Amino acid sequence: MPVAPLFRPIDVAPAYQKVADAIEREIVNGRIKPGDPIGTEHDLVRQFGVNRSTIREGIRVLEEGGLIRRDSSRRLHACLPRYSKLASRLSRALVLHEVTFRELYEASMTLEVASIEGAVERATEQNIAELTNNLARSEAVVGNPAMLAECDAEFHVLVAKASQNRVLQLAREPAAQLFYPTTEMIVTGVAEGGPRLVAAHRHLIDAIRRRDREAGVLWTRRHLQDWRRGFEKIASLDRSVEHMYMEHAQATRRR
Amino acid sequence: MPVAPLFRPIDVAPAYQKVADAIEREIVNGRIKPGDPIGTEHDLVRQFGVNRSTIREGIRVLEEGGLIRRDSSRRLHACLPRYSKLASRLSRALVLHEVTFRELYEASMTLEVASIEGAVERATEQNIAELTNNLARSEAVVGNPAMLAECDAEFHVLVAKASQNRVLQLAREPAAQLFYPTTEMIVTGVAEGGPRLVAAHRHLIDAIRRRDREAGVLWTRRHLQDWRRGFEKIASLDRSVEHMYMEHAQATRRR
């Protein structure tokens, strides 16, 4: 006959983990708001009653999770996790899982089409202005593959933003980050790549402005199909997706 | 007149970050394969020539990123980041960004419909067997909201898995993790909730088995609409989404 449980399971976790959990709890439940300063390491030592080394290990956990950051003066404060940083973890995971081109392409098709549908429905004047501004910059750098690729990535982030759906925005980011480095290669390797890319963006903005869902979906599909054809042309190059990812990851970390 | 650049920017980063970067690089480019042991902390101290405290801070960064883990004996080894762990970071971020119900619902509709479409097209016998097994377990616990909610979450993970698209699998996970804790509340609060949920699962498996895309999409929509109606019924309860998330996060961390 089993006895009634008298005790709860003891929470056995390393001290640094408990420190991280405690601070996370305060941030997630809102007692510490984004932007609020966390104390200095010494403060935390006093509050938690553990050694500074232990505190520092806990801080690393939270920092990597994007919950806290150090500002210019290296003081700690809570912050809203940035999508692009979190997404880069996922992109890394996708590379490690060796996802196929089909998986990436199919998922992106779904996510980008959903983004444009949202954008067509809910884009604000502000959103459209940002997209238009992006288009102008793209036209100016159409001969520079690296800068054009960067503009393209930003364009699609702006479309997702215009959808007014942050869940979607976040869901599309990991796949988009894997797209980005290949765009440069495609624009470099395919003669008509640059102009076609800019033209597609123009049509997409136009569709959003006219609230023309059909056109938005159509041009998103074409845009992605262009990207696929370009990718298939250069797929025989010697650089692997892993290498592309590594370069991208290092570049973003430096920011 | 600007001089030609003689020097590259010096990479100024804390030592612990360099340690983490160096190990990450070896894992991502494949020189260290998932499962391979990383040395002991003392080994790393010798290899990198820094203090053990510094090594340990670097290890925390990688551990949080899911790139390395400690096995039962606490030895370090590389590993494939697990989707559910990474996704919980994103779920946390979504909570902090205070996403609305509309955003969550709309994105999930897109992602779950895409999952079922993939599953209908590509599910293997193995996938169908797993789904059938899940259904049987769901039927057995239809009166237990907590366990039924867990089965439901697993069911949709299995559908995504059956789509044979890991990018999609990963993209849907953050939103799904926010769904999960509410499912229990809905099944508890709505009388017909449990049976309707199980019935929907049965129809979904059937659609996958018959490769009937229309039916799959239809029942996914109905299933999600049921969830929404349930949510709207209980939305006046006193527990906020943040609380639901916190409880869920703690439960998963203990695993």
Add this chain to the structure above:
DNA sequence: GCTCTAGCTTTGTCGGACAAAGGGAACAGA
């Protein structure tokens, strides 16, 4: 009132230390 410097604070890193837990090898018994 403004600037500049000296001093205090904080971070990043180091060296060493110790208890607890795990793994492994030697040893005893079947």
Add this chain to the structure above:
DNA sequence: TCTGTTCCCTTTGTCCGACAAAGCTAGAGC
């Protein structure tokens, strides 16, 4: 020979104390 036990070594988690470099602050000097 195989199995089970015990003791020792290793490894981890944590602590203590220390110091240089960089930031911040307050007071001196104008």
